[in-house]
Amino acid sequence: MIDTVAGLAADPSGSTAQDVVLRAENVHVEYDGERPTRAVRGVSFELRRGEVLGIAGESGCGKSTLAYAVTRMMKPPAQLTGGSVVFRDREGRETDLLALEGEELRAFRWNRLSMVFQSAMNALNPVTTVGRQFDDIYGAHRPEMTKSERAERTKALLEMVGIDAGRADGYPHELSGGMRQRVVIAMALALEPDVVIMDEPTTALDVVVQREILDEIERLREELGFSVIFITHDLGLLLEISDRLAVMYAGEIVEYAPAERLTDARHPYTQGLLRSFPDLVGERRELRGIPGSPPDLRGEVVGCAFADRCEYAFEPCRAVTPHLLDIAREGAAGWRAACHLNDPEHRSSVSDAEGPQS
Amino acid sequence: MTALEVRDLVVEYAQSRGKPFRAVEKLSFTLEAGRTLALVGESGSGKSSVLKALSRLVTPAGGQILLGGRDKVPAKEYRRAVQMVFQDPFASLNPSHSVDHHLRRPLLATGRARRGTEADTAVAELLRQVNLTPAADVARKRPHELSGGQRQRVAIARALAPAPDVLLADEPVSMLDVSIRLEILNLLDDLKRQRDLALLYVTHDLATARHFSSDIMVMYRGQVVERGPSDEVILNPKHPYTQLLAAAAPRTGATRAEVRAARQVRAAARSARDAERRETVVGDGCRFRPRCPFAMDVCATRPPEAALGGGHRVLCWLQSEGKAAA
Known part of the structure; x- marks a missing residue:
């Protein structure tokens, strides 16, 4: 696992340490139990200022757990068992997120890094008005703001996400699902954070509303310049909105690629995920998903975690754990995949015809 | 062959004040044996109201639903012939009953099998048809021991138990993981062909609607605004x-x-x-x-x-x- 960290530190895509806003290295999370579930196993990533980093994967792959670890919102039985998460502000000051405690941690959250949760219905308090929920944020983080400043700010935020400012006096149940999700996004942006983590922010919504919200997020990001970690199982959607994409499987990042080029995915799991979405206007073709289910993370995973479901699996897959390796490809700096098929050391033992066709 | 014909269906809900709310406005369509019709629309378009009327969970305010050409088919006969697969397999199975129980009951209740070995064989056969093997192991399990995809397969097997003519699938894969959605849809597609089922696939996903159905109806606020062969519509x-x-x-x-x-x-x-x-x-x-x-x-x-x-x-x-x- 250590070699992948070293690889990331020397990012060949030319990003300097300056424009990295969040760097996670070798993060491990376990859910305690008789046999602990190793939900996140040595994940490293870098989030650059102003970019959208997409994290994709099926349920149980650890993508939400990773988000909770980064935001320090884990509660027992989940516990961070290793790694580091460093936040870097605009002035270049670094903060070790995992060392923050008490008041420092409270002040950091929402201010610098905020989160949009999956279901807007549950994220808002049903028994109090939208405006008062905004007030709660200012009360906790900007106690110096006067009442009129707060009202003014709330109004501006609601209008920014395309909601009538008068809705501040309304209750969440008076809003549609899409409007509630916009409110939650406005709240996340209330203190102008550097990083916003969005965990399936549009999953419960209709396609048309989902489209409006995604457009809104993109517009706001261009305007305000925050970075986004966008988590979803919908790879089609991620391809469209992210700059770079990390695909997770069984608690690890198995592929790390520029979003535009992911259609040439190098990891069979990514290819499987891509295949799982029929294209709306494309040719009719035989459609198949990824047979089987992910491995039990309570046990030791030997070799590649995907080997049992992989149609290209060959001898080293079940014995040797693949690491993220650079995919040498023109115009695709920083592309990495953890698959023996891309490793010249192992690749030589299979004929080219057996490998995935890109 | 027309399995189910819907003529001028109207569904209304009473409101505390004023006129009843009309959720479905004079909708007509037919479900043909061996074919899939997709019903597409956003939340609030009335898709679920159509399903509730077709499954006789609400009484329509107007119109006719003809099963095999007959109107007002007695409830027992209708319910055997028209079966549902619900959206959420985590809620549609009873957590305290085994898979075997879920399948055996409809077999016995609709007279598809006699108690004892005949029912045992029928349960095993249903599990095999939805690719849940080894059948004996799966039958003993309770829903919490199964993954979402496996549960939805059980729900499909349960719907097949009374040997229906019509299957109403309400967003059957939207709660499932992306990697298994296509397998479940392929399974429904195969079963439709093998058993000559008339399938109504309700979804908001245009892409799967196009790929898995021969015709599409697009609903907006209670009315079908566009319908036709899938490729044409999409x-x-x-x-x-x-x-x-x-x-x-x-x-x-x-x-x-x-x-x-x-x-x-x-x-x-x-x-x-x-x-x-x-x-x-x-x-x-x-x-x-x-x-x-x-x-x-x-x-x-x-x-x-x-x-x-x-x-x-x-x-x-x-x-x-x-x-x-x-």
Whole structure:
């Protein structure tokens, strides 16, 4: 696992340490139990200022757990068992997120890094008005703001996400699902954070509303310049909105690629995920998903975690754990995949015809 | 062969004040044996109300539902012939019963098998048909021991137990993991062919609707605004609402520049309209009018249904012969 960290530190895509806003290295999370579930196993990533980093994967792959670890919102039985998460502000000051405690941690959250949760219905308090929920944020983080400043700010935020400012006096149940999700996004942006983590922010919504919200997020990001970690199982959607994409499987990042080029995915799991979405206007073709289910993370995973479901699996897959390796490809700096098929050391033992066709 | 025919179906819900709310407005369609019809629309379009009426969970306020050509089929017979697969396999199975129990009960209740070895064989056969093997092991399990995909397979097996003619699938894969969605849809497709089932696939996902059904109906606020062969409706949508739905679907093949350009076009179109104009349309006019980029004066009157050939029909003034100049 250590070699992948070293690889990331020397990012060949030319990003300097300056424009990295969040760097996670070798993060491990376990859910305690008789046999602990190793939900996140040595994940490293870098989030650059102003970019959208997409994290994709099926349920149980650890993508939400990773988000909770980064935001320090884990509660027992989940516990961070290793790694580091460093936040870097605009002035270049670094903060070790995992060392923050008490008041420092409270002040950091929402201010610098905020989160949009999956279901807007549950994220808002049903028994109090939208405006008062905004007030709660200012009360906790900007106690110096006067009442009129707060009202003014709330109004501006609601209008920014395309909601009538008068809705501040309304209750969440008076809003549609899409409007509630916009409110939650406005709240996340209330203190102008550097990083916003969005965990399936549009999953419960209709396609048309989902489209409006995604457009809104993109517009706001261009305007305000925050970075986004966008988590979803919908790879089609991620391809469209992210700059770079990390695909997770069984608690690890198995592929790390520029979003535009992911259609040439190098990891069979990514290819499987891509295949799982029929294209709306494309040719009719035989459609198949990824047979089987992910491995039990309570046990030791030997070799590649995907080997049992992989149609290209060959001898080293079940014995040797693949690491993220650079995919040498023109115009695709920083592309990495953890698959023996891309490793010249192992690749030589299979004929080219057996490998995935890109 | 027509398995189920729906004529002028109306579904209404009582409101505490005023007139009942009309969720489905004079809807007619047929379900043919061995074919899949997809019903597409956003939340609140009335898709679930249609399903509730078809499964006899609500009593329609008007219209007829003909099973095998007969109206007012007795409940017992109707319920055997028309079965449901629900959206959420985590809620639709009883956590305290085994898989075996879930399948054995409908077999016995509908007289498909006699108690004892005959039922044992039938349960094993159902599990085999939905690819849950080894059947004996699966039958002993309770829902919590199964994954979401396995549960949905059990729910499908349960729906098949009474040997239905019609299967109503309400968003059968939207709660499942992406990697197994296609397998479940392929399974439904295979079963449809093997058993000559008439399948109604209710979904908001246009892409799977197109790939898994022969025909599509697009519903908007209680009315079908466009219907026809799947490829026609999706590749050549004529109603502005269908066009809006198709444009909203993520485009996997697009480059960043294309995505950005498309977004700007949408943003311009949106700011031209009001952001949240979804108020009830007074009177008879087109219900999509407040959101429609092509709305004309004539849209205040009920749009005619225009036939475009090959079964492709659209409820829109833009497609009618004597349309006013836009």
